[in-house]
Amino acid sequence: xxxxxxxxxxxxxxxxxxxxxxxxxxxxxxxxxxxxxxxxxxxxxxxxxxxxxxxxxxxxxxxxxxxxxxxxxxxxxxxxxxxxxxxxxxxxxxxxxxxxxxxxxxxxxxxxxxxxxxxxxxxxxxxxxxxxxxxxxxxxxxxxxxxxxxxxxxxxxxxxxxxxxxxxxxxxxxxxxxxxxxxxxxxxxxxxxxxxxxxxxxxxxxxxxxxxxxxxxxxxxxxxxxxxxxxxxxxxxxxxxxxxxxxxxxxxxxxxxxxxxxxxxxxxxxxxxxxxxxxxxxxxxxxxxxxxxxxxxxxxxxxxxxxxxxxxxxxxxxxxxxxxxxxxxxxxxxxxxxxxxxxxxxxxxxxxxxxxxxxxxxxxxxxxxxxxxxxxxxxxxxxxxxxxxxxxxxxxxxxxxxxxxxxxxxxxxx
Numbered sequence: 001x002x003x004x005x006x007x008x009x010x011x012x013x014x015x016x017x018x019x020x021x022x023x024x025x026x027x028x029x030x031x032x033x034x035x036x037x038x039x040x041x042x043x044x045x046x047x048x049x050x051x052x053x054x055x056x057x058x059x060x061x062x063x064x065x066x067x068x069x070x071x072x073x074x075x076x077x078x079x080x081x082x083x084x085x086x087x088x089x090x091x092x093x094x095x096x097x098x099x100x101x102x103x104x105x106x107x108x109x110x111x112x113x114x115x116x117x118x119x120x121x122x123x124x125x126x127x128x129x130x131x132x133x134x135x136x137x138x139x140x141x142x143x144x145x146x147x148x149x150x151x152x153x154x155x156x157x158x159x160x161x162x163x164x165x166x167x168x169x170x171x172x173x174x175x176x177x178x179x180x181x182x183x184x185x186x187x188x189x190x191x192x193x194x195x196x197x198x199x200x201x202x203x204x205x206x207x208x209x210x211x212x213x214x215x216x217x218x219x220x221x222x223x224x225x226x227x228x229x230x231x232x233x234x235x236x237x238x239x240x241x242x243x244x245x246x247x248x249x250x251x252x253x254x255x256x257x258x259x260x261x262x263x264x265x266x267x268x269x270x271x272x273x274x275x276x277x278x279x280x281x282x283x284x285x286x287x288x289x290x291x292x293x294x295x296x297x298x299x300x301x302x303x304x305x306x307x308x309x310x311x312x313x314x315x316x317x318x319x320x321x322x323x324x325x326x327x328x329x330x331x332x333x334x335x336x337x338x339x340x341x342x343x344x345x346x347x348x349x350x351x352x353x354x355x356x357x358x359x360x361x362x363x364x365x366x367x368x369x370x371x372x373x374x375x376x377x378x379x380x381x382x383x384x385x386x387x388x389x390x391x392x393x394x395x396x397x398x399x400x401x402x403x404x405x406x407x408x409x410x411x412x413x414x
Contacts, residue, residue: 007175009255011091011240013083020059029364034217043197053216055233055340074111075193079236080143091240102155102183103148104174106166106190108344110140155183163401167348172261189238190348221368222305222334230306233340237349259410262287266404277318283406284322291410295326300395302354305334316376334366347399354397361388
């Protein structure tokens, strides 16, 4: 397989705080719908948590999965299975030898619900009451493992764990597997189900979360002068990838081309990004160059933009560093304003959205943004979605994570 082999997207799937499917999610984003809502679980009041809301999944997995599946899979794997089935069906369930079909699904935390709930069982009821499937349910690779079993995918079942860039990195990894000749078709993306009292308390203790308990829908406000932290989200975003030749030979519908991935690490701080965005800018620059483009060819940026006071500025600095004056007039959007931050699934979902953006040539607006921070000199899309130009276009999606992980993906029209 040639190193410059074109890798295209033939199927998309998602289950998110704003929709049970990829089309429902897309429509909600174009409508400016927020998925943030009060957490209904009783543990919010039991532990007197300082943050009482999150962007919880809109559709209960129990509505679409068999009961035995919900019992044998952690919510993180359930989300991945739902989105993978949607993406696979959307791709037309391509006929491919099992040894040429692979899976790559990233997660930041993995089966945290299983891990912590079964630890409670151990403490309260003893070891004999611990669920026999605890270990295969809590593993970070439980999602990719279950999806590979579902599809009989034998080219590989891989899991990237790079904090909030995990899902995007998995998509880039999957594209490289096809380029290297290791697979003909890949199912790739990210999943996360980490809305739990411990994680909420942990992020709150870091002062990373918004505390707008009285107005959850308005809490996630990337780039706003009065932003005060991110909103936790959950869900999954999955795509089906294959070579352009493979897709056209079977007459597949093609959404877009996943042109390239750029990666770097800050080596600066375990949670904070490098303030001037040097590492993030290198990831963007690498992705653009590997796609055979220059910054002036990028017509849209789907930003990481979590709504934290420091992080949004660091990313804006990185974008200006990578693009220079070429970024002037390029529409930038932050869909976390609606979905919240899906942690390890964020980059995957936002790549799905970027694919839809390029395919539909519409940029969803950033909501909850009345006054842009003056330290963020970007053309942020607000109020209403924006039309992208005709002809060949390319967009960039950014994903950054604790530990200094930087991932940028370029999506091109086909």
